[in-house]
Amino acid sequence: MYKTKSLVASSLKKEPVSVTRKMAAALPELRRLAAGKGLKIHHLGAGYPHPEVTDPSGFLIHKTQYFKHLDAKLSPQDPDSTPERLRESYAYTDTLGPVSVRKHFARIYGADWGFSMQPENLIPTIGASGGINLVCSLFERPGIEIAYLTDAPTYAGFIARAQLANQTTIYSVDMDSEGPIIEQLISQIKSARSQGKLVPFYYTIPDGHNPGGFSFSQKRRQEILEVMDTYGILILEDAPYVYISYAEETERPKPFVALEPSRTIHLFTGSKIGFPGPRIGFLYTEACAEISDKEVVPLRDLLLTESSSDILFHNPEALYAFESMLHDENMKPRQSLWSVAKQKQTVYSENREIIMEGLSSGLGKFPERYSWTVPQAGFFTVFRFHNTSIKTNDDFVRWLVSEHGIVVIPMFDFYPKDAKSRNPQAGLSELRLSFCFTESFGDNRRRDLSEAISAFCDAVLSI
Ligand SMILES: Cc1ncc(COP(=O)(O)O)c(C=O)c1O
Structure with a gap:
């Protein structure tokens, strides 16, 4: 005591x-x-x-080679001076992080999942955990009563974060073998709204659900989208396991972000495909929101302001290191993350x-x-x-x-x-x-x- x-x-x-x-x-x-x-x-x-x-030895060699390659490309005239990339890596960077990382990532991720990903809609996060925190924090800031829709069971990190604010209540939806039960999803939305709560999003992990141990069927994803469209609610799609997939290429279900990027806030993390230590993640959304004065604004702008109240300056070295993963051993930009x-x-x-x-x-x-x-x-x-x-x-x-x-x-x-x-x-x-x-x-x-x-x-x- x-x-x-x-x-x-x-x-x-x-x-x-x-x-x-x-x-x-x-x-x-x-x-x-x-x-x-x-x-x-x-x-x-x-x-x-x-x-x-997750032995980083090979990655560290690759990263060093990529940095040399970048330095030779960006400042070829003066090999003895401190490369600009190195200075930048140890300087303050923008809340959005270096643009080259976002451009490479958007091209590759969009190609892998079959949609056109815009680098300007990518916000770096501290892993997927940082993405969850950022989105919750945005909606909680005005202090109104909020209902967080999610699955039962759901990711422990989301429960822990969602319970932090006094004005939030989790409205969970039981699942069958294909995903959340649609009738219950609808009744939870109605119930939360009838209690005067804002329902900003439905948080889920449709691929390799943690802890559910399965992936949602394509049909159920479509049904969820229909509900979200009908009720004007976003999907917060946590996607750490999309590349840790055991399905045949033709059988892989599409993530929500590829089906409807304007209805989805997608969270990518480098933790499972790369390494968890550097805490690399990206939030992606094309969603808009009608705000206080009836103005309709890109959610990205609101999230970016929210992010600058939190992380403000990302670690540029870690983001450039992630960029090296987006290049192959010949330093050619990768076409895919697979x-x-x-x-x-x-x-x-x-x-x-x-x-x-x-x-x-x-x-x-x-x-x-x-x-x-x-x-x-x-x-x-x-x-x-x-x-x-x-x-x-x-x-x-x-x-x-x-x-x-x-x-x-x-x-x-x-x-x-x-x-x-x-x-x-x-x-x-x-x-x-x-x-x-x-x-x-x-x-x-x-x-x-x-x-x-x-x-x-x-x-x-x-x-
Ligand atoms: C569903 C889910 N979301 C988020 C995370 C955390 O990921 P990150 O390391 O990117 O914060 C995990 C990690 O286990 C997870 O399973």
């Missing part, structure tokens, strides 16, 4: 810690317990990119196969007892016990670590408060299994993951 109160601020409150943070905090002690029993630790919990595909994703996709597809195969061979004989999602993208599958007397609560998850060495994340905390009041059992028969992380590489990675899923199946069968 603190002896002195340096400030009385009864309006401030402590927010609950997110489920993934809680697990990370509890892990050292649980690992100690497991190790004390001679158990190997099986990682099916963390959502971190795999170390095999080649950057290739190595990651290969590792994660193998991991996914191991998990899917392990679950099928270990538990596939009991479809009446268990089921799991088959992810078309991303890092996660949701495992379900059909026997609802099994409660996948904190005690259950602790038991899995301390008795079996298996780390998983319970699902119940991914359900917003209103989903839990609709169904107090929400998430309590589900676990999120992730297949992105092991401590080992190559054959050892494959072996560790097989052992992990086999240990999981044994533990489940022992209940």
